[in-house]
Amino acid sequence: xxxxxxxxxxxxxxxxxxxxxxxxxxxxxxxxxxxxxxxxxxxxxxxxxxxxxxxxxxxxxxxxxxxxxxxxxxxxxxxxxxxxxxxxxxxxxxxxxxxxxxxxxxxxxxxxxxxxxxxxxxxxxxxxxxxxxxxxxxxxxxxxxxxxxxxxxxxxxxxxxxxxxxxxxxxxxxxxxxxxxxxxxxxxxxxxxxxxxxxxxxxxxxxxxxxxxxxxxxxxxxxxxxxxxxxxxxxxxxxxxxxxxxxxxxxxxxxxxxxxxxxxxxxxxxxxxxxxxxxxxxxxxxxxxxxxxxxxxxxxxxxxxxxxxxxxxxxxxxxxxxxxxxxxxxxxxxxxxxxxxxxxxxxxxxxxxxxxxxxxxxxxxxxxxxxxxxxxxxxxxxxxxxxxxxxxxxxxxxxxxxxxxxxxxxxxxxx
Amino acid sequence: xxxxxxxxxxxxxxxxxxxxxxxxxxxxxxxxxxxxxxxxxxxxxxxxxxxxxxxxxxxxxxxxxxxxxxxxxxxxxxxxxxxxxxxxxxxxxxxxxxxxxxxxxxxxxxxxxxxxxxxxxxxxxxxxxxxxxxxxxxxxxxxxxxxxxxxxxxxxxxx
Numbered sequence: 001x002x003x004x005x006x007x008x009x010x011x012x013x014x015x016x017x018x019x020x021x022x023x024x025x026x027x028x029x030x031x032x033x034x035x036x037x038x039x040x041x042x043x044x045x046x047x048x049x050x051x052x053x054x055x056x057x058x059x060x061x062x063x064x065x066x067x068x069x070x071x072x073x074x075x076x077x078x079x080x081x082x083x084x085x086x087x088x089x090x091x092x093x094x095x096x097x098x099x100x101x102x103x104x105x106x107x108x109x110x111x112x113x114x115x116x117x118x119x120x121x122x123x124x125x126x127x128x129x130x131x132x133x134x135x136x137x138x139x140x141x142x143x144x145x146x147x148x149x150x151x152x153x154x155x156x157x158x159x160x161x162x163x164x165x166x167x168x169x170x171x172x173x174x175x176x177x178x179x180x181x182x183x184x185x186x187x188x189x190x191x192x193x194x195x196x197x198x199x200x201x202x203x204x205x206x207x208x209x210x211x212x213x214x215x216x217x218x219x220x221x222x223x224x225x226x227x228x229x230x231x232x233x234x235x236x237x238x239x240x241x242x243x244x245x246x247x248x249x250x251x252x253x254x255x256x257x258x259x260x261x262x263x264x265x266x267x268x269x270x271x272x273x274x275x276x277x278x279x280x281x282x283x284x285x286x287x288x289x290x291x292x293x294x295x296x297x298x299x300x301x302x303x304x305x306x307x308x309x310x311x312x313x314x315x316x317x318x319x320x321x322x323x324x325x326x327x328x329x330x331x332x333x334x335x336x337x338x339x340x341x342x343x344x345x346x347x348x349x350x351x352x353x354x355x356x357x358x359x360x361x362x363x364x365x366x367x368x369x370x371x372x373x374x375x376x377x378x379x380x381x382x383x384x385x386x387x388x389x390x391x392x393x394x395x396x397x398x399x400x401x402x403x404x405x406x407x408x409x410x411x412x413x414x415x
Numbered sequence: 416x417x418x419x420x421x422x423x424x425x426x427x428x429x430x431x432x433x434x435x436x437x438x439x440x441x442x443x444x445x446x447x448x449x450x451x452x453x454x455x456x457x458x459x460x461x462x463x464x465x466x467x468x469x470x471x472x473x474x475x476x477x478x479x480x481x482x483x484x485x486x487x488x489x490x491x492x493x494x495x496x497x498x499x500x501x502x503x504x505x506x507x508x509x510x511x512x513x514x515x516x517x518x519x520x521x522x523x524x525x526x527x528x529x530x531x532x533x534x535x536x537x538x539x540x541x542x543x544x545x546x547x548x549x550x551x552x553x554x555x556x557x558x559x560x561x562x563x564x565x566x567x568x569x570x571x572x573x574x
Contacts, residue, residue: 026521051495
Protein backbone atom coordinates (compact mmCIF):
# COMPACT_ATOMS: atom_id res chain seq x y z
CA UNK A 1 0.00 0.00 0.00
CA UNK A 2 1.40 3.37 -1.03
CA UNK A 3 2.09 5.76 1.86
CA UNK A 4 2.14 9.44 0.93
CA UNK A 5 3.67 12.37 2.79
CA UNK A 6 1.56 15.39 3.69
CA UNK A 7 3.13 17.30 0.83
CA UNK A 8 2.43 14.45 -1.64
CA UNK A 9 -1.21 14.51 -0.56
CA UNK A 10 -1.39 18.28 -0.88
CA UNK A 11 -0.03 18.03 -4.43
CA UNK A 12 -2.60 15.35 -5.20
CA UNK A 13 -5.39 17.49 -3.77
CA UNK A 14 -4.54 20.45 -5.99
CA UNK A 15 -2.87 22.73 -3.41
CA UNK A 16 -0.05 23.36 -5.91
CA UNK A 17 -2.30 23.74 -8.95
CA UNK A 18 -4.04 21.57 -11.52
CA UNK A 19 -0.86 20.63 -13.39
CA UNK A 20 0.90 19.36 -10.26
CA UNK A 21 -2.25 17.44 -9.27
CA UNK A 22 -2.39 15.77 -12.70
CA UNK A 23 1.31 14.89 -12.47
CA UNK A 24 0.89 13.52 -8.95
CA UNK A 25 -2.07 11.35 -10.02
CA UNK A 26 0.15 9.82 -12.69
CA UNK A 27 3.05 9.29 -10.23
CA UNK A 28 0.83 7.68 -7.57
CA UNK A 29 -1.10 5.53 -10.02
CA UNK A 30 2.14 4.20 -11.49
CA UNK A 31 3.50 3.69 -7.95
CA UNK A 32 0.55 1.38 -7.40
CA UNK A 33 1.29 -0.49 -10.63
CA UNK A 34 4.88 -0.95 -9.40
CA UNK A 35 3.70 -1.92 -5.88
CA UNK A 36 5.86 0.85 -4.39
CA UNK A 37 5.38 1.60 -0.68
CA UNK A 38 6.48 5.24 -0.85
CA UNK A 39 7.70 8.03 -3.11
CA UNK A 40 11.20 9.56 -3.00
CA UNK A 41 12.75 12.85 -4.17
CA UNK A 42 14.74 13.04 -7.39
CA UNK A 43 17.43 15.65 -8.05
CA UNK A 44 17.06 15.84 -11.83
CA UNK A 45 14.94 14.61 -14.71
CA UNK A 46 15.51 13.85 -18.39
CA UNK A 47 12.39 13.92 -20.54
CA UNK A 48 11.73 11.92 -23.67
CA UNK A 49 8.42 13.61 -24.51
CA UNK A 50 9.75 15.95 -27.21
CA UNK A 51 9.46 13.42 -30.00
CA UNK A 52 6.13 13.88 -31.74
CA UNK A 53 3.94 10.75 -31.81
CA UNK A 54 0.63 12.44 -32.65
CA UNK A 55 -1.86 14.84 -31.01
CA UNK A 56 -1.74 12.99 -27.66
CA UNK A 57 1.89 14.11 -27.24
CA UNK A 58 0.85 17.76 -27.51
CA UNK A 59 -2.41 17.43 -25.56
CA UNK A 60 -0.46 16.15 -22.58
CA UNK A 61 2.16 18.87 -22.39
CA UNK A 62 -0.32 21.66 -23.18
CA UNK A 63 -2.31 20.66 -20.07
CA UNK A 64 0.74 21.71 -18.04
CA UNK A 65 1.44 24.82 -20.10
CA UNK A 66 -2.12 26.17 -19.79
CA UNK A 67 -2.15 25.58 -16.03
CA UNK A 68 1.11 27.54 -15.67
CA UNK A 69 3.01 24.52 -14.33
CA UNK A 70 6.82 24.46 -14.09
CA UNK A 71 9.22 21.60 -13.54
CA UNK A 72 10.38 21.27 -9.91
CA UNK A 73 13.90 19.94 -10.57
CA UNK A 74 16.60 20.64 -13.20
CA UNK A 75 15.27 18.94 -16.31
CA UNK A 76 16.96 18.20 -19.61
CA UNK A 77 15.19 17.27 -22.85
CA UNK A 78 15.75 14.34 -25.16
CA UNK A 79 15.76 14.68 -28.95
CA UNK A 80 12.80 16.17 -30.78
CA UNK A 81 11.60 15.48 -34.32
CA UNK A 82 13.34 18.58 -35.71
CA UNK A 83 16.85 19.98 -35.88
CA UNK A 84 16.10 23.51 -34.67
CA UNK A 85 19.65 24.63 -35.51
CA UNK A 86 19.41 23.31 -39.09
CA UNK A 87 15.62 23.36 -39.73
CA UNK A 88 16.13 23.08 -43.51
CA UNK A 89 17.17 19.43 -43.04
CA UNK A 90 13.59 18.33 -42.21
CA UNK A 91 11.93 16.59 -45.15
CA UNK A 92 8.49 15.87 -43.61
CA UNK A 93 5.19 17.73 -44.13
CA UNK A 94 4.51 21.26 -42.85
CA UNK A 95 1.73 20.28 -40.40
CA UNK A 96 4.08 17.69 -38.89
CA UNK A 97 6.85 20.26 -38.69
CA UNK A 98 4.57 22.74 -36.90
CA UNK A 99 3.31 20.19 -34.36
CA UNK A 100 6.82 18.87 -33.72
CA UNK A 101 8.18 22.38 -33.23
CA UNK A 102 5.36 23.30 -30.86
CA UNK A 103 6.02 20.17 -28.79
CA UNK A 104 9.67 21.15 -28.32
CA UNK A 105 8.76 24.78 -27.55
CA UNK A 106 6.04 23.78 -25.05
CA UNK A 107 8.58 21.83 -23.00
CA UNK A 108 10.79 24.93 -22.81
CA UNK A 109 7.80 26.87 -21.49
CA UNK A 110 7.65 24.40 -18.59
CA UNK A 111 11.20 25.37 -17.61
CA UNK A 112 13.09 22.48 -19.20
CA UNK A 113 16.58 23.06 -20.63
CA UNK A 114 16.94 23.22 -24.44
CA UNK A 115 19.38 20.30 -24.47
CA UNK A 116 17.57 18.11 -27.05
CA UNK A 117 20.02 15.27 -26.71
CA UNK A 118 19.82 11.54 -26.08
CA UNK A 119 23.22 11.78 -24.37
CA UNK A 120 22.54 14.14 -21.43
CA UNK A 121 25.49 12.45 -19.71
CA UNK A 122 27.74 14.34 -22.17
CA UNK A 123 26.50 17.70 -20.82
CA UNK A 124 28.63 19.68 -18.37
CA UNK A 125 26.58 18.85 -15.28
CA UNK A 126 25.82 15.20 -14.83
CA UNK A 127 24.52 13.14 -11.93
CA UNK A 128 26.89 11.76 -9.30
CA UNK A 129 27.10 8.16 -8.12
CA UNK A 130 24.22 7.31 -5.78
CA UNK A 131 22.06 10.26 -6.85
CA UNK A 132 18.34 9.47 -7.30
CA UNK A 133 17.14 10.77 -10.69
CA UNK A 134 14.22 10.29 -13.08
CA UNK A 135 15.58 9.74 -16.55
CA UNK A 136 13.85 8.59 -19.70
CA UNK A 137 15.42 7.44 -23.03
CA UNK A 138 16.71 3.90 -22.86
CA UNK A 139 20.37 4.61 -23.64
CA UNK A 140 20.52 7.52 -21.17
CA UNK A 141 18.96 5.33 -18.47
CA UNK A 142 21.46 2.54 -18.92
CA UNK A 143 24.39 4.99 -19.02
CA UNK A 144 23.25 6.88 -15.90
CA UNK A 145 22.77 3.67 -13.92
CA UNK A 146 25.77 1.73 -15.19
CA UNK A 147 28.51 4.24 -15.97
CA UNK A 148 27.62 7.10 -13.61
CA UNK A 149 26.22 4.95 -10.79
CA UNK A 150 23.21 7.26 -10.47
CA UNK A 151 19.83 5.62 -9.83
CA UNK A 152 16.86 5.68 -12.16
CA UNK A 153 14.15 3.25 -13.13
CA UNK A 154 13.16 2.91 -16.79
CA UNK A 155 11.06 6.05 -17.11
CA UNK A 156 9.25 6.79 -20.31
CA UNK A 157 6.84 9.20 -21.87
CA UNK A 158 4.43 11.03 -19.50
CA UNK A 159 5.87 9.62 -16.25
CA UNK A 160 9.15 11.44 -16.92
CA UNK A 161 7.39 14.83 -17.07
CA UNK A 162 5.14 13.91 -14.13
CA UNK A 163 8.30 13.15 -12.10
CA UNK A 164 9.92 16.43 -13.18
CA UNK A 165 6.81 18.44 -12.18
CA UNK A 166 6.43 16.77 -8.75
CA UNK A 167 10.09 15.97 -8.08
CA UNK A 168 8.83 12.61 -6.79
CA UNK A 169 9.03 9.03 -8.07
CA UNK A 170 7.94 5.59 -6.85
CA UNK A 171 10.62 4.03 -4.62
CA UNK A 172 10.95 0.84 -6.62
CA UNK A 173 13.03 -0.76 -9.33
CA UNK A 174 16.60 0.48 -9.70
CA UNK A 175 16.17 3.20 -7.07
CA UNK A 176 16.49 0.35 -4.54
CA UNK A 177 20.02 -0.97 -3.80
CA UNK A 178 19.04 -4.65 -3.68
CA UNK A 179 17.52 -4.49 -7.16
CA UNK A 180 20.85 -3.31 -8.59
CA UNK A 181 22.67 -6.61 -7.96
CA UNK A 182 23.83 -8.47 -11.07
CA UNK A 183 21.90 -11.72 -11.45
CA UNK A 184 23.65 -12.99 -14.56
CA UNK A 185 27.33 -12.94 -15.51
CA UNK A 186 28.54 -12.42 -19.08
CA UNK A 187 32.16 -13.37 -19.77
CA UNK A 188 33.31 -11.26 -22.70
CA UNK A 189 36.03 -12.46 -25.08
CA UNK A 190 39.26 -10.46 -25.21
CA UNK A 191 38.95 -7.95 -28.03
CA UNK A 192 41.15 -5.27 -26.45
CA UNK A 193 43.78 -5.38 -29.18
CA UNK A 194 41.46 -5.82 -32.18
CA UNK A 195 40.61 -3.21 -34.76
CA UNK A 196 36.97 -2.16 -34.92
CA UNK A 197 36.46 -2.19 -31.14
CA UNK A 198 33.35 -0.01 -31.63
CA UNK A 199 31.67 -2.87 -33.49
CA UNK A 200 32.53 -5.46 -30.84
CA UNK A 201 31.18 -3.30 -28.01
CA UNK A 202 27.92 -2.76 -29.89
CA UNK A 203 27.66 -6.45 -30.83
CA UNK A 204 28.23 -7.44 -27.21
CA UNK A 205 25.51 -4.98 -26.20
CA UNK A 206 23.00 -6.45 -28.65
CA UNK A 207 23.80 -9.92 -27.40
CA UNK A 208 23.49 -8.74 -23.78
CA UNK A 209 20.04 -7.26 -24.44
CA UNK A 210 18.84 -10.45 -26.07
CA UNK A 211 20.16 -12.68 -23.28
CA UNK A 212 19.43 -10.49 -20.25
CA UNK A 213 16.05 -8.95 -21.15
CA UNK A 214 15.34 -6.87 -18.03
CA UNK A 215 17.88 -8.65 -15.78
CA UNK A 216 20.98 -6.88 -14.45
CA UNK A 217 24.18 -8.41 -15.83
CA UNK A 218 27.82 -8.22 -14.75
CA UNK A 219 30.26 -8.29 -17.66
CA UNK A 220 33.77 -9.58 -17.05
CA UNK A 221 36.75 -9.42 -19.38
CA UNK A 222 36.23 -6.00 -20.98
CA UNK A 223 39.43 -4.12 -21.91
CA UNK A 224 41.02 -2.30 -18.95
CA UNK A 225 41.11 0.89 -21.06
CA UNK A 226 37.40 0.72 -22.00
CA UNK A 227 36.20 4.28 -22.73
CA UNK A 228 32.91 6.00 -21.92
CA UNK A 229 32.16 6.11 -25.65
CA UNK A 230 32.52 2.32 -25.81
CA UNK A 231 30.28 1.80 -22.77
CA UNK A 232 27.78 4.17 -24.40
CA UNK A 233 27.70 2.01 -27.55
CA UNK A 234 27.35 -1.18 -25.52
CA UNK A 235 24.53 0.18 -23.34
CA UNK A 236 22.58 1.73 -26.22
CA UNK A 237 22.68 -1.55 -28.14
CA UNK A 238 21.64 -3.56 -25.06
CA UNK A 239 18.70 -1.23 -24.45
CA UNK A 240 17.59 -1.69 -28.08
CA UNK A 241 17.55 -5.48 -28.25
CA UNK A 242 16.34 -5.87 -24.66
CA UNK A 243 15.05 -3.84 -21.73
CA UNK A 244 18.45 -3.49 -20.09
CA UNK A 245 18.55 -0.52 -17.70
CA UNK A 246 21.73 -1.40 -15.81
CA UNK A 247 24.84 -3.49 -16.41
CA UNK A 248 28.04 -3.71 -14.43
CA UNK A 249 31.44 -3.86 -16.14
CA UNK A 250 33.65 -5.52 -13.56
CA UNK A 251 36.74 -3.46 -12.77
CA UNK A 252 35.37 -0.53 -14.79
CA UNK A 253 31.98 0.79 -13.63
CA UNK A 254 31.43 2.31 -10.16
CA UNK A 255 29.32 -0.42 -8.52
CA UNK A 256 31.52 -3.24 -9.85
CA UNK A 257 35.00 -2.87 -8.42
CA UNK A 258 34.88 -6.67 -8.12
CA UNK A 259 32.46 -9.34 -9.33
CA UNK A 260 31.35 -9.79 -5.70
CA UNK A 261 30.49 -6.11 -5.47
CA UNK A 262 28.48 -6.31 -8.70
CA UNK A 263 26.46 -9.34 -7.56
CA UNK A 264 26.15 -8.05 -3.98
CA UNK A 265 27.55 -11.53 -3.11
CA UNK A 266 24.51 -13.34 -4.44
CA UNK A 267 25.27 -16.38 -6.60
CA UNK A 268 24.39 -15.54 -10.23
CA UNK A 269 21.43 -17.33 -11.80
CA UNK A 270 23.41 -17.92 -14.96
CA UNK A 271 26.87 -17.43 -16.42
CA UNK A 272 27.26 -17.01 -20.15
CA UNK A 273 30.62 -17.27 -21.90
CA UNK A 274 30.66 -15.22 -25.11
CA UNK A 275 33.15 -16.00 -27.88
CA UNK A 276 34.44 -13.84 -30.73
CA UNK A 277 32.48 -16.14 -33.05
CA UNK A 278 29.28 -15.21 -31.20
CA UNK A 279 30.04 -11.51 -31.67
CA UNK A 280 30.95 -12.04 -35.33
CA UNK A 281 27.57 -13.74 -35.79
CA UNK A 282 25.73 -10.75 -34.24
CA UNK A 283 27.64 -8.49 -36.59
CA UNK A 284 26.80 -10.64 -39.63
CA UNK A 285 23.08 -10.67 -38.77
CA UNK A 286 22.93 -6.93 -38.30
CA UNK A 287 24.53 -6.22 -41.65
CA UNK A 288 22.16 -6.49 -44.64
CA UNK A 289 24.48 -5.30 -47.42
CA UNK A 290 26.94 -7.11 -49.64
CA UNK A 291 30.44 -5.69 -50.06
CA UNK A 292 30.39 -3.50 -53.16
CA UNK A 293 26.75 -2.42 -52.75
CA UNK A 294 26.20 1.21 -53.67
CA UNK A 295 26.02 3.45 -50.61
CA UNK A 296 23.31 6.16 -50.23
CA UNK A 297 24.61 7.54 -46.97
CA UNK A 298 26.56 6.98 -43.77
CA UNK A 299 24.97 7.85 -40.42
CA UNK A 300 26.97 8.05 -37.19
CA UNK A 301 26.19 9.41 -33.74
CA UNK A 302 23.41 7.23 -32.30
CA UNK A 303 23.60 7.95 -29.40
CA UNK A 304 24.82 11.51 -30.00
CA UNK A 305 28.53 11.75 -30.88
CA UNK A 306 30.97 13.00 -28.25
CA UNK A 307 33.85 15.40 -28.86
CA UNK A 308 36.35 12.53 -28.74
CA UNK A 309 34.36 10.60 -31.35
CA UNK A 310 34.43 13.67 -33.63
CA UNK A 311 38.20 13.88 -33.13
CA UNK A 312 38.58 10.25 -34.17
CA UNK A 313 36.36 10.88 -37.21
CA UNK A 314 38.55 13.82 -38.26
CA UNK A 315 41.64 11.59 -37.97
CA UNK A 316 40.01 9.00 -40.25
CA UNK A 317 39.01 11.69 -42.77
CA UNK A 318 42.63 12.85 -42.89
CA UNK A 319 43.51 9.66 -44.80
CA UNK A 320 41.32 10.72 -47.74
CA UNK A 321 41.04 13.77 -49.98
CA UNK A 322 37.92 15.75 -50.93
CA UNK A 323 34.36 14.85 -49.99
CA UNK A 324 32.74 11.43 -49.45
CA UNK A 325 30.86 9.94 -52.42
CA UNK A 326 27.58 9.71 -50.46
CA UNK A 327 25.68 11.65 -47.81
CA UNK A 328 27.56 11.69 -44.49
CA UNK A 329 25.49 12.49 -41.39
CA UNK A 330 26.62 12.71 -37.77
CA UNK A 331 24.08 13.25 -34.97
CA UNK A 332 25.08 15.19 -31.87
CA UNK A 333 23.84 17.79 -29.40
CA UNK A 334 23.94 21.53 -29.99
CA UNK A 335 26.32 21.84 -27.00
CA UNK A 336 28.85 19.50 -28.61
CA UNK A 337 28.40 21.37 -31.92
CA UNK A 338 29.22 24.66 -30.18
CA UNK A 339 32.37 23.10 -28.70
CA UNK A 340 33.35 21.88 -32.18
CA UNK A 341 32.72 25.32 -33.64
CA UNK A 342 34.96 26.86 -31.00
CA UNK A 343 37.78 24.46 -31.82
CA UNK A 344 37.26 24.75 -35.60
CA UNK A 345 36.51 21.05 -35.99
CA UNK A 346 32.90 21.66 -37.06
CA UNK A 347 33.99 23.95 -39.92
CA UNK A 348 36.74 21.53 -40.92
CA UNK A 349 34.33 18.57 -41.13
CA UNK A 350 31.64 20.62 -42.89
CA UNK A 351 34.17 21.57 -45.55
CA UNK A 352 34.79 17.86 -46.07
CA UNK A 353 31.09 17.16 -46.69
CA UNK A 354 30.01 16.07 -43.20
CA UNK A 355 26.45 17.12 -42.29
CA UNK A 356 26.21 17.54 -38.52
CA UNK A 357 22.64 17.00 -37.29
CA UNK A 358 21.64 18.37 -33.86
CA UNK A 359 18.57 18.19 -31.59
CA UNK A 360 17.25 15.02 -33.27
CA UNK A 361 18.49 11.83 -34.88
CA UNK A 362 18.44 10.46 -38.42
CA UNK A 363 16.61 7.23 -37.53
CA UNK A 364 13.49 8.89 -36.09
CA UNK A 365 12.75 11.71 -38.49
CA UNK A 366 12.99 12.28 -42.26
CA UNK A 367 16.38 13.95 -42.77
CA UNK A 368 18.54 11.65 -44.90
CA UNK A 369 18.04 12.78 -48.51
CA UNK A 370 18.49 9.46 -50.24
CA UNK A 371 17.10 6.46 -48.34
CA UNK A 372 16.59 4.22 -51.38
CA UNK A 373 19.67 2.13 -51.07
CA UNK A 374 22.08 1.21 -48.37
CA UNK A 375 22.89 3.37 -45.35
CA UNK A 376 25.94 2.40 -43.31
CA UNK A 377 26.42 2.90 -39.57
CA UNK A 378 28.59 1.75 -36.69
CA UNK A 379 25.68 2.09 -34.24
CA UNK A 380 24.00 -1.08 -33.01
CA UNK A 381 20.99 1.01 -31.99
CA UNK A 382 20.63 2.72 -35.38
CA UNK A 383 21.05 -0.62 -37.18
CA UNK A 384 18.36 -2.12 -34.93
CA UNK A 385 15.67 0.57 -35.40
CA UNK A 386 16.29 2.35 -38.72
CA UNK A 387 15.02 -0.34 -41.13
CA UNK A 388 11.49 -0.26 -39.64
CA UNK A 389 11.46 3.49 -38.88
CA UNK A 390 12.73 5.03 -42.10
CA UNK A 391 12.78 2.06 -44.46
CA UNK A 392 16.49 1.79 -45.18
CA UNK A 393 18.75 -1.19 -45.76
CA UNK A 394 21.55 -1.16 -43.22
CA UNK A 395 25.21 -1.89 -43.74
CA UNK A 396 26.87 -2.34 -40.40
CA UNK A 397 30.57 -1.77 -39.82
CA UNK A 398 33.15 0.02 -37.72
CA UNK A 399 33.69 3.77 -37.91
CA UNK A 400 36.81 3.02 -39.92
CA UNK A 401 34.79 0.92 -42.39
CA UNK A 402 32.04 3.57 -42.58
CA UNK A 403 34.54 6.28 -43.54
CA UNK A 404 36.35 4.06 -46.02
CA UNK A 405 33.04 3.00 -47.62
CA UNK A 406 31.88 6.61 -47.87
CA UNK A 407 34.96 7.58 -49.85
CA UNK A 408 34.70 4.47 -52.03
CA UNK A 409 30.97 5.16 -52.57
CA UNK A 410 30.21 1.52 -51.86
CA UNK A 411 30.13 -0.82 -48.89
CA UNK A 412 33.49 -2.25 -47.93
CA UNK A 413 34.68 -4.19 -44.93
CA UNK A 414 38.26 -4.35 -43.68
CA UNK A 415 38.43 -8.15 -43.44
CA UNK B 416 -4.54 -15.37 -7.07
CA UNK B 417 -6.75 -16.15 -10.07
CA UNK B 418 -8.03 -19.68 -10.05
CA UNK B 419 -9.84 -20.46 -13.30
CA UNK B 420 -13.33 -21.66 -12.64
CA UNK B 421 -13.19 -20.50 -9.04
CA UNK B 422 -16.15 -18.16 -9.27
CA UNK B 423 -18.64 -19.66 -11.69
CA UNK B 424 -21.81 -18.74 -9.82
CA UNK B 425 -22.98 -16.70 -12.83
CA UNK B 426 -25.44 -18.21 -15.34
CA UNK B 427 -24.23 -21.24 -17.25
CA UNK B 428 -23.69 -19.26 -20.45
CA UNK B 429 -20.97 -17.08 -18.97
CA UNK B 430 -17.92 -17.78 -16.87
CA UNK B 431 -16.30 -15.19 -14.65
CA UNK B 432 -12.71 -15.05 -13.39
CA UNK B 433 -10.77 -12.87 -10.99
CA UNK B 434 -8.05 -10.54 -12.30
CA UNK B 435 -5.79 -7.84 -10.85
CA UNK B 436 -6.46 -4.22 -11.86
CA UNK B 437 -3.63 -2.00 -13.09
CA UNK B 438 -5.94 0.67 -14.49
CA UNK B 439 -9.67 0.95 -13.94
CA UNK B 440 -12.36 0.71 -16.58
CA UNK B 441 -15.05 -1.52 -17.98
CA UNK B 442 -15.19 -2.74 -21.57
CA UNK B 443 -15.61 -5.77 -23.77
CA UNK B 444 -15.07 -6.99 -27.29
CA UNK B 445 -13.71 -9.75 -29.45
CA UNK B 446 -10.45 -11.17 -28.09
CA UNK B 447 -7.19 -10.80 -29.98
CA UNK B 448 -4.18 -12.72 -28.69
CA UNK B 449 -0.94 -11.00 -29.69
CA UNK B 450 2.69 -11.83 -29.15
CA UNK B 451 4.67 -9.16 -27.25
CA UNK B 452 4.35 -5.94 -29.25
CA UNK B 453 6.20 -2.63 -29.02
CA UNK B 454 3.54 -0.03 -29.85
CA UNK B 455 6.31 2.35 -30.87
CA UNK B 456 7.52 1.20 -34.26
CA UNK B 457 5.01 -1.66 -34.15
CA UNK B 458 1.55 -0.04 -34.30
CA UNK B 459 0.23 2.43 -36.87
CA UNK B 460 -2.20 4.61 -34.90
CA UNK B 461 -3.58 6.25 -38.07
CA UNK B 462 -4.61 3.02 -39.74
CA UNK B 463 -4.99 1.02 -36.53
CA UNK B 464 -2.76 -1.83 -37.66
CA UNK B 465 0.13 -3.84 -36.28
CA UNK B 466 2.97 -2.98 -38.67
CA UNK B 467 6.08 -4.64 -37.21
CA UNK B 468 7.09 -6.78 -40.22
CA UNK B 469 8.32 -9.79 -38.23
CA UNK B 470 5.35 -9.77 -35.81
CA UNK B 471 3.04 -12.82 -36.07
CA UNK B 472 -0.06 -10.57 -35.93
CA UNK B 473 1.29 -8.02 -38.43
CA UNK B 474 -1.59 -6.52 -40.42
CA UNK B 475 -4.24 -7.08 -37.72
CA UNK B 476 -6.11 -4.29 -35.94
CA UNK B 477 -6.47 -3.85 -32.17
CA UNK B 478 -9.35 -1.40 -32.53
CA UNK B 479 -12.22 -2.36 -30.23
CA UNK B 480 -10.60 -5.65 -29.28
CA UNK B 481 -9.79 -7.15 -25.92
CA UNK B 482 -6.02 -7.37 -26.37
CA UNK B 483 -4.46 -10.45 -24.79
CA UNK B 484 -0.70 -10.02 -24.57
CA UNK B 485 1.51 -12.06 -22.23
CA UNK B 486 3.93 -9.17 -21.73
CA UNK B 487 4.97 -5.96 -23.42
CA UNK B 488 8.28 -5.25 -25.11
CA UNK B 489 10.37 -2.47 -26.54
CA UNK B 490 10.62 1.28 -26.32
CA UNK B 491 9.24 3.47 -23.55
CA UNK B 492 7.80 5.68 -26.32
CA UNK B 493 5.14 2.99 -26.54
CA UNK B 494 3.17 4.84 -23.82
CA UNK B 495 2.67 7.77 -26.19
CA UNK B 496 1.76 5.59 -29.14
CA UNK B 497 -0.81 3.65 -27.07
CA UNK B 498 -2.35 6.86 -25.71
CA UNK B 499 -2.50 8.24 -29.26
CA UNK B 500 -4.20 5.07 -30.52
CA UNK B 501 -6.80 5.31 -27.74
CA UNK B 502 -7.38 9.00 -28.56
CA UNK B 503 -7.76 8.15 -32.23
CA UNK B 504 -10.18 5.27 -31.65
CA UNK B 505 -7.71 2.78 -33.08
CA UNK B 506 -6.62 1.34 -29.74
CA UNK B 507 -7.84 -1.75 -27.90
CA UNK B 508 -11.05 -1.67 -25.82
CA UNK B 509 -9.34 -3.51 -22.95
CA UNK B 510 -5.92 -5.06 -22.27
CA UNK B 511 -5.16 -8.29 -20.41
CA UNK B 512 -1.53 -9.06 -19.56
CA UNK B 513 0.27 -11.79 -17.61
CA UNK B 514 3.11 -9.53 -16.48
CA UNK B 515 2.35 -6.05 -15.16
CA UNK B 516 3.92 -3.47 -17.45
CA UNK B 517 4.56 0.15 -16.60
CA UNK B 518 4.80 1.40 -20.17
CA UNK B 519 1.40 0.00 -21.13
CA UNK B 520 -0.12 1.16 -17.83
CA UNK B 521 1.06 4.75 -18.33
CA UNK B 522 -0.36 4.89 -21.86
CA UNK B 523 -3.75 3.78 -20.54
CA UNK B 524 -3.65 6.06 -17.47
CA UNK B 525 -2.76 9.16 -19.51
CA UNK B 526 -5.50 8.42 -22.06
CA UNK B 527 -7.94 8.30 -19.13
CA UNK B 528 -6.66 11.61 -17.77
CA UNK B 529 -6.66 13.42 -21.13
CA UNK B 530 -9.66 11.96 -22.94
CA UNK B 531 -11.74 10.28 -20.20
CA UNK B 532 -11.59 7.03 -22.18
CA UNK B 533 -11.25 4.17 -19.73
CA UNK B 534 -9.44 1.20 -21.19
CA UNK B 535 -9.36 -1.40 -18.41
CA UNK B 536 -5.90 -2.92 -17.91
CA UNK B 537 -5.63 -6.09 -15.85
CA UNK B 538 -3.21 -8.94 -15.20
CA UNK B 539 -4.16 -12.59 -14.92
CA UNK B 540 -2.12 -15.73 -14.23
CA UNK B 541 -0.69 -17.89 -17.00
CA UNK B 542 -3.41 -20.56 -16.84
CA UNK B 543 -6.27 -18.11 -17.06
CA UNK B 544 -4.46 -16.25 -19.82
CA UNK B 545 -4.27 -19.45 -21.86
CA UNK B 546 -7.97 -20.13 -21.20
CA UNK B 547 -8.91 -16.62 -22.35
CA UNK B 548 -6.82 -16.99 -25.51
CA UNK B 549 -8.56 -20.28 -26.25
CA UNK B 550 -12.09 -19.03 -25.52
CA UNK B 551 -12.71 -17.60 -29.00
CA UNK B 552 -15.78 -15.63 -27.87
CA UNK B 553 -16.26 -12.02 -26.70
CA UNK B 554 -14.65 -11.09 -23.37
CA UNK B 555 -15.70 -8.44 -20.86
CA UNK B 556 -13.23 -6.83 -18.48
CA UNK B 557 -14.66 -5.06 -15.45
CA UNK B 558 -12.07 -3.25 -13.33
CA UNK B 559 -13.89 -0.95 -10.91
CA UNK B 560 -10.88 0.73 -9.24
CA UNK B 561 -7.05 0.93 -9.39
CA UNK B 562 -5.47 -1.90 -7.41
CA UNK B 563 -8.86 -3.49 -6.67
CA UNK B 564 -9.98 -6.90 -7.83
CA UNK B 565 -11.30 -7.07 -11.39
CA UNK B 566 -13.30 -9.68 -13.26
CA UNK B 567 -12.94 -11.07 -16.76
CA UNK B 568 -16.10 -12.60 -18.20
CA UNK B 569 -16.19 -15.13 -21.03
CA UNK B 570 -19.49 -14.84 -22.85
CA UNK B 571 -20.23 -18.44 -23.88
CA UNK B 572 -23.73 -17.49 -25.04
CA UNK B 573 -22.20 -15.77 -28.04
CA UNK B 574 -20.62 -18.99 -29.24
